[in-house]
Amino acid sequence: MNLNLTLIGQLIAFTIFVIFCMKYVWPPISAALVERQKKIAEGLDAADKAARDLESAKSQIEDELRQARTQVTELLEQANKRSSQIVEEAQDKARAEAEKIMASAQAQIAQDAAQARESLRADVAKLAVVGAERVLGATVDQAAHKKLLAALAEEL
Amino acid sequence: MALQNPTPSEYIQHHLTNLTYGYHPDNGWSFAHGAQEASEMGFMAIHVDTMAWSVGLGILFCWLFRVGAKAAHAGVPTGVLNFVELMVEFVDKSVKETFHGKSSLIAPLALTICCWIFLMNLMDLVPVDLVPYLFMSTGVEYMKIVPTTDVNATLGMSIGVFLLIIFYSIKIKGVGGFVGELTLQPFGKWMIPFNLLLEGVGLIAKPISLALRLFGNLYAGELIFILIALLPFYLQWFLSVPWAIFHILVIVLQAFIFMMLTIVYLSMAHEHH
Numbered sequence: 001m002n003l004n005l006t007l008i009g010q011l012i013a014f015t016i017f018v019i020f021c022m023k024y025v026w027p028p029i030s031a032a033l034v035e036r037q038k039k040i041a042e043g044l045d046a047a048d049k050a051a052r053d054l055e056s057a058k059s060q061i062e063d064e065l066r067q068a069r070t071q072v073t074e075l076l077e078q079a080n081k082r083s084s085q086i087v088e089e090a091q092d093k094a095r096a097e098a099e100k101i102m103a104s105a106q107a108q109i110a111q112d113a114a115q116a117r118e119s120l121r122a123d124v125a126k127l128a129v130v131g132a133e134r135v136l137g138a139t140v141d142q143a144a145h146k147k148l149l150a151a152l153a154e155e156l
Numbered sequence: 157m158a159l160q161n162p163t164p165s166e167y168i169q170h171h172l173t174n175l176t177y178g179y180h181p182d183n184g185w186s187f188a189h190g191a192q193e194a195s196e197m198g199f200m201a202i203h204v205d206t207m208a209w210s211v212g213l214g215i216l217f218c219w220l221f222r223v224g225a226k227a228a229h230a231g232v233p234t235g236v237l238n239f240v241e242l243m244v245e246f247v248d249k250s251v252k253e254t255f256h257g258k259s260s261l262i263a264p265l266a267l268t269i270c271c272w273i274f275l276m277n278l279m280d281l282v283p284v285d286l287v288p289y290l291f292m293s294t295g296v297e298y299m300k301i302v303p304t305t306d307v308n309a310t311l312g313m314s315i316g317v318f319l320l321i322i323f324y325s326i327k328i329k330g331v332g333g334f335v336g337e338l339t340l341q342p343f344g345k346w347m348i349p350f351n352l353l354l355e356g357v358g359l360i361a362k363p364i365s366l367a368l369r370l371f372g373n374l375y376a377g378e379l380i381f382i383l384i385a386l387l388p389f390y391l392q393w394f395l396s397v398p399w400a401i402f403h404i405l406v407i408v409l410q411a412f413i414f415m416m417l418t419i420v421y422l423s424m425a426h427e428h429h
Contacts, residue, residue: 002195003308004178006203010210010303010312017214017272018316022264025221029244030263032228039230 125153164386171284171382174203174306175298189297203306210303213275217268243271250416255423262422265320269313270415276303277374277407281400284381304374304410310367317418318363324425333428362421370410377403 129149162170169191176188178201187204188194194201224240233241247267255262279302291299303309325334338355339348377399384396 002176002197002201003311004176004197004199004201004203006174006201006206006306006308007312007315009202009207010309011316013207013211013214014268014272014313014316017218018261018265018268020218021221021268022261025218025225026244026260026264026267028225028228029221029240030248032230033241033245033248035230036233 121153125149128152167386168379168382170298171288172300172305172379173298174300175205175296176201177204178202187297203300203308205298205300206303206306206309209279209301210272210276210309213279213303214272217271217275221267221271243267247415251419254416254419255426257423257426259422259426261320262419265422266415266419269317269418270411273304273313273370273414274407274411276309277410279303280305280374280377280381280403280407284378284385302374302378304370305378307367307371307375310371311363313414314363314366317366317421321359321362321421321425324422328426329428362417366414366417366421370414373406373410377406 129145132145173191173194176194176197177186178188178194178197179185180188180193180197183193188197188201220236221240221243224236227235227237228241244267247270248263251263251266282301287301288299300306322334325337329337338359339345339352341351341355343351380399381396384392384399387395
């Protein structure tokens with residue numbers, strides 16, 4: 001409990017330790033702490049920004065998906081319309097073709113029938129003449145009876 | 157001179173005596189044999205144990221924190237750096253809450269005070285007989301390992317703080333401002349002697365109270381450990397364990413109080429009244 005030189009010794013030691021701490025301990029640590037604070041703040045900012053980017057990317061994706069979906073439905077509709085149109089066109093064409101074929105066939109038939117009738121008529125006239133010759137036993141004057149025969153053939 | 161079967165008062169006396177080296181009127185420069193000789197040496201003596209332990213612990217503090225400072229980087233902290241940063245941030249927060257000026261000295265000062273005093277107080281938890289016994293067996297008579305139970309140690313630090321108070325008072329307010337603060341308050345210029353007495357006592361009380369608060373608390377704590385050590389060995393744990401646990405709080409608290417009061421005094425020195 002005596003006051004003595006220890007007092008001065010302690011004062012000197014204390015001063016040296018404080019100066020050491022002030023020069024070599026405090027500045028690097030507090031600088032590192034400040035820098036870390038900055039880094040953490042930057043990191044948090046970057047994370048926020050990334051989250052925002054993700055959000056916007058998500059909404060963009062949704063937009064594009066929606067757009068693609070509407071496009072697809074549109075395309076489908078168009079395709080449907082087009083296919084039904086093609087079918088209709090084909091049907092029309094086929095119908096027209098069929099009608100044409102039928103018309104030509106009928107014309108042909110009519111023509112053939114007319115021809116047949118004509119030839120029949122000619123044959124009938126001939127047969128009639130032959131028959132008449134046979135019946136009359138004499139040659140029929142072709143020229144004199146031609147008119148009569150034509151009238152007959154017309155009637156048949 | 158190892159004591160054979162000491163009486164309780166001899167035992168306590170022995171444990172409370174520093175290893176003193178100094179100039180004795182009869183023996184010249186020598187180690188003191190006993191408290192009587194130590195007090196006869198007067199001011200021209202030094203407590204070797206106090207100096208050695210406190211400087212050793214101070215070097216331990218400097219080394220530990222220097223390791224941390226060298227490893228300091230802005231990445232993920234590990235190991236020693238974690239602990240060092242924890243302490244630095246704690247001290248920095250305490251300083252910023254109280255001291256609003258800008259000073260590159262106060263924060264490191266507070267850190268040094270806090271850690272150094274804590275380490276010195278920590279020696280109080282070493283069993284009271286262990287180190288003195290070891291030194292006794294190598295022929296060293298006295299060994300007081302808790303520097304803060306030596307009033308020289310605490311007063312040395314508080315005088316350092318006191319010098320800083322005066323330095324900053326004069327630096328911030330000028331000699332005139334500081335003298336004016338001491339003499340013109342609280343009662344105006346017609347009561348200058350009375351004001352000086354009042355403010356002077358207030359000023360001197362700061363280092364004295366700083367030193368004696370720490371010294372008193374640790375001295376009393378050490379004394380109680382010594383008293384417990386006088387009990388029969390099978391009873392000692394019953395008292396020394398609770399007291400040691402309580403003392404963990406005390407040693408931290410005293411280091412913190414010394415640091416906070418230093419910050420408060422220095423921030424008062426920076427402010428105009």
